[in-house]
Amino acid sequence: MINETIECILAHRTVRDFEDRLLSKEQIELLVHCAQAASTSSFVQAYSIIGVTDTDQKKKLSEITGNQASVAKNGHLFVFCADLHRHDVIGELEGKDVAVSLESTEKFMVSVIDATLAAQNTAIAAESMGLGICYVGGLRNDLKKVCELLKIPDKVLPLFAVAVGYPATINEQKPRLPLEHVYHEDCYEQDQAVYKEQLQQYNEEIQDYYAKRTGGERADTWTGQMAKMLAHPQRLYMHDFVEKQGLNKH
Amino acid sequence: MINETIECILAHRTVRDFEDRLLSKEQIELLVHCAQAASTSSFVQAYSIIGVTDTDQKKKLSEITGNQASVAKNGHLFVFCADLHRHDVIGELEGKDVAVSLESTEKFMVSVIDATLAAQNTAIAAESMGLGICYVGGLRNDLKKVCELLKIPDKVLPLFAVAVGYPATINEQKPRLPLEHVYHEDCYEQDQAVYKEQLQQYNEEIQDYYAKRTGGERADTWTGQMAKMLAHPQRLYMHDFVEKQGLNKH
Incomplete structure (x- = not known):
């Protein structure tokens, strides 16, 4: 394909x-x-x-x-x-x-x-x-x-x-949100636990990404980054x- | 290219x-x-x-x-x-x-x-x-x-x-607006005569397109089509x- x-x-x-x-x-x-x-x-x-x-x-x-x-x-x-x-x-x-x-x-x-x-x-x-x-x-x-x-x-x-x-x-390339978090079948994800777990999983991926890129100096999570930005x-x-x-x- | x-x-x-x-x-x-x-x-x-x-x-x-x-x-x-x-x-x-x-x-x-x-x-x-x-x-x-x-x-x-x-x-494929009408260099087109002439030129192209597709039955212009739609x-x-x-x- x-x-x-x-x-x-x-x-x-x-x-x-x-x-x-x-x-x-x-x-x-x-x-x-x-x-x-x-x-x-x-x-x-x-x-x-x-x-x-x-x-x-x-x-x-x-x-x-x-x-x-x-x-x-x-x-x-x-x-x-x-x-x-x-x-x-x-x-x-x-x-x-x-x-x-x-x-x-x-x-x-x-x-x-x-x-x-x-x-x-x-x-x-x-x-x-x-x-x-x-x-x-x-x-x-x-x-x-x-x-x-x-x-x-x-x-x-x-x-x-x-x-x-x-x-x-x-x-x-920056890793994107898990596919399952962005793509839902037939209706929007209804299970809040699953939804939050996906964000947590992604946070870990993003932390790894930044850690590798900065030799361990930076360890932002995605949700942390977003909340900080959106608070202003x-x-x-x-x-x-x-x-x-x-x-x-x- | x-x-x-x-x-x-x-x-x-x-x-x-x-x-x-x-x-x-x-x-x-x-x-x-x-x-x-x-x-x-x-x-x-x-x-x-x-x-x-x-x-x-x-x-x-x-x-x-x-x-x-x-x-x-x-x-x-x-x-x-x-x-x-x-x-x-x-x-x-x-x-x-x-x-x-x-x-x-x-x-x-x-x-x-x-x-x-x-x-x-x-x-x-x-x-x-x-x-x-x-x-x-x-x-x-x-x-x-x-x-x-x-x-x-x-x-x-x-x-x-x-x-x-x-x-x-x-x-x-439907013909698109003339490139010069959509793409301007350094600032938005300032000459109203040029601007309207381009629309007229496009109208003729669209009329030809519909005439060919419908054996002459349809002869809409683009501006006519748009105005009719937008009036409602x-x-x-x-x-x-x-x-x-x-x-x-x-």
């Missing part, structure tokens, strides 16, 4: 350190064509991609992410946006009132899903070409600034960047900002 | 009509492993997958989607869910207050993105194995019922199903329902 594509998918690891070598126009266009080939809800194609080529723009975006190196130096930087602006223009062109639709949580979800499907096609295609990729959610630290820099109109929301490039350093809510401006962009309002 | 994986991605078309032949346990597990190999925001792994095997369950889910055949008859039905329930349990296990984080729009977006990245890996892996796939957003017609059927807890939101199976009928807002219960699930609250 294993084939080249599945090998590529299973070999995924994040690359944050790229060589100083740009992608060609042909590579970029191919990656966008791959993005566009993804499924789209009711054919709405509710996303846009901004390719950032300007070094200064990359630097400014990197600052927003807390100076992530992959944003400043890469082969190409794709910013994936949920996009219902196009459909706003369409409403105007066709003389139809589409406002209630476009402002709904349903269509917000559709646009986030569409943009993400497209992004993952780009990511896999890039990896299949021997390139490395890194998703960068850190743009969401300050979307107001991102929108200003990229001249983003109403009803468009930048979600994340995908930095693509020639890998300089290749990271290890991040980006609470998002709810109002998304509404101000004209999305997720009702 | 073209390789097997890119060929597979570019060849995507939706399959709605499957043979009466189930996927094996090995195929299903491999597809879940592929899902899990996707990137995940800050390692949160904020999704779950429900595999539906029960024929009666499939039938009930199909009814919710308006009797879509691909939901009732397929090789396997994966329901992808945004999942922060796991992190709620983690907060409890670790004695940390994670409520504000988990209820935020930011983390709602993270969980939708994580689930969608995973789903697209499953979709591509399945297609690379010669299987067909169909995303089914129609589950969102009645998520309350879906949650009851699949015993979905608080802070979990089913987003869509991916029906996978052996194709009985293969559809044509769908699933307006979603905003409150998502909040009731404990997500996207502030």
